[in-house]
Structure formats: structure tokens, C-alpha cells
Amino acid sequence: MKLISWNVNGFRALQRKMDVSQWLNELDADALCIQETKLQKDQVDVQIPGYYQFWNDAEKKGYSGTAIFTRKEPLNVTYGIGIDKHDHEGRVITLEYDPFYLMTVYTPNARRDLKRLEYRLEWGKDFVHFIGELDSRKPVIFCGDLNVAHQEIDLKNPKNNMKNAGFTAEEREDFSQLLAAGFADSFRYLYPDREGAYSWWSYMGNARGRNIGWRIDYFVVSNRLTAKVKDSKILSDVFGSDHCPVELDIAE
Template structure:
């Protein structure tokens, strides 16, 4: 099975840059999970023969939002965590299959001045609890923009960014706590020492060309799926957003 995740930084903007459906077909992915759609479903024409579509939109137009395009129809679809305070921004879709859950997630940003850090941590704790409950039923695969560089190896300038949004001690510990509850950062499980592996770059200072970036997009799985992981990739050469897609291959 092949899954791809991508923060597209505006789905309509991405459509102006590339033929999204043709690219999806070309990848051969079983599912494409996207974040930051920045739209409501009725604002776009997008046909995907061979793929089912599921969208979760924010109450506020032009903000946040997630979607999944999948070849395999799920047995159940859940939007959000079932917590009203956390379900207003379209940040979560869960597809249930016979043997696993597939989740796309767009974790809230703490904001540059950290004014949303407290909310970000509340949301993170609720999300960890949510996936723990699912994991008790069947394995979980979740992916998306988690808005945190977990370790110093996951960004170019860790010392300069210490305490900044996305690299605060609190956010990093939140992700550590999630992993310690029985989950795997699939990329680091395979490539624990690989440097220069980033999925987001600022639009400024030719950061992408110079590979001055952050790894904040992840595929995370339940620990029990570790033996099924074939590969995890960062598709750095796919352009169209300030993020690039990330990919996970699992044995069936």
C-alpha cells in the first residue's frame, strides 16, 4: 500500500499550478491525504475517477481544512475528534477500514508570537488520546502537517530556532509523549541519522533551493505496524506548495 500526505497551502492555488488528479494517478497512491485546503468543498470542481473523496472544512472560509482521496472505500468516516472546541477548523478526517484506521491531520500552529501555544498543546493532548482509543481497536496510520520539528536533526538551524513556534520544548515534548504511547515516526524509524531531510521551506531567501528547511510533515503508525513498513520518503522534487509531499509504503 502506498500513501501520500501533502500540505498543499491552498487547494485552489495548487490546481492553478498543476493537474492534481493526473499527478495523483501517476503516483499510483492508494490514498492522498491533504492538509490546509483553505476552502469549502463547493468552491472547487475536482473530479477523481477511481478515488473516493472526503473533505473536512473549517467553519471559517479560506482557512485550514483537510481532505482524503482514496481508491478504497472505507467502512466508516469520522470528521474531527468529537470535541466541539477542537472540531471547528476542519483539521481531522478518520477513515476506518477492516484492518486499520487512516487519518489525515493538520495540527494547529502555535503562531509566531506563541499566542496559540496553550491551545496547540490542549489540541495535541486531545489528539493523542483520540488515536490511543482507536489503537486499542485496530492499528492506526496517521499523517499530515504536525507543525513541529521533533528533534534538532529535523531543521537546519535548531539553535537559532529554539523556543520558536514549531520548535518549542513544549511542542517537541507533546510529540514525544504521543510517540511514547505506542506510535512510530516512520521516517526516523528507517533513517534515524539522515540530515537535510526537510518537508517545509520558507518562501523567503531561496530557502528551498538552499535546502534551509524543517521536517514537520509525518507519517506515524501504531508500533505493531513497524514490521510492515517498506519505505518512507520525502518527495522534495514535487513543487506547488511551501511543503512537499511525504510518502509511506506498507506491505499488505
């Protein structure tokens, strides 16, 4: 089974740059989980034959938002994490299948001045509780832009970013607590020492060309699924956003 996750930084902008349907079929993906759609569903007509579509739009227009395109119809679909203060920005979709849950997640950004750090940590605590409840029923696969580089190896310039959003001690510890709750970062599970593996680059200073980036896009799986993980990839040769897609290949 091949799963793809991508922060597209605006789905309509992506459509102007590439034929998403053709790309998805050429990739032969079973599901595409996207973040930062930045639209209301009625603003776009998306036709991808062979895939079911599920959208979770933010109430604020042009902001946040997630979607999943999947070949296999789920048993059940839920939106958000069931806590009102977190569920107005379209950040989570959960599809239930017989063997597992599949989720797309767009974690809140702490922002440059860290003015949303407190909320970001509150979200993290509530999200861990949410996925823990799911994991008690069946394994979980969740993916997306989690807005944190977990370890120093996950960004080019760690020492210069210690107090910046996405690499504060508090956010990194939050992710450590998430993993400690029974989950594995699939990429680091397979490639614990691989350097220069990034999924986001600033548009400034030719950062992508120079590979000055951060790895903030993940596939995370319940620990009991790690034996089924065949590969976890960063598709850095795919353009169309300031993020690149990431891929999980997992046995069914």
C-alpha cells in the same frame, strides 16, 4: 500500499499549478491525504476518477481544512476528534478499514508569538487520547502537517529556533509523549540519522533552493505496524506548495 500526504497550502492554488488527477494517477497512489485546503467544498469541482473523496472544511472560510482521496471505500468516516472546541477548523478526517484506521491531520500552529501555544498543547493532549482510543481497537496510520520538528536533526537551524513555534521544548515534548503512547515516526524509524531531510521551506531567501527547511510532515504508525513499513519518503522534487509531499509504502 502507497500513501501520500501533502500540505498543499490552498487546494485551488495547487490546481492552478498542476493537474492533481494526472499526478496522482502517475504516482499510482492508493490514497492522498491533504491538509490546508483553504476552501469550502462547494467552491471547487474536483474530479479524480477511481478515487472516493472526503472533505472536512473549516467554518472560517479560506482557512485550514483537510481532505482524503482514496481508491478503497472505507467502512466508516469520521470528522474531527469528537471535542467541540477542536472541531471547527476542519483538522482531522479518519477513515476506518478492516485492518487499520487512516487519518489526515493538520495540527494547530502555535503561531509566531506563541499566543496559541497553550491551545496547541491542549489539542495535543486531546489528540493523543483520541488516537489511543482508536489504537485500542485496531492499528492507526496518521499523517499530515503536525507543525513540529521533533529533533534537532529535523530542521536546518535548531539553535536559532528554540523559542519559535514548531520547535519549542513544549511542542517537542508533546510529540515525544505521542510516540510514547505506542506510535512510531516512520521516517525516523527507518532513517534515524539522515540529515537535510525537510518537508517545509520558507518562501523567503530562496530557502528551498538552499535547503534551509524543517521536517514537519509525517507518517506516524502504531508500533505494531512498523514491521510492515517498507519505506518512508520525502518527495522534495514535487513542487506546488511551500511543503512537499511525504510518502509511506506499507505492506497490506
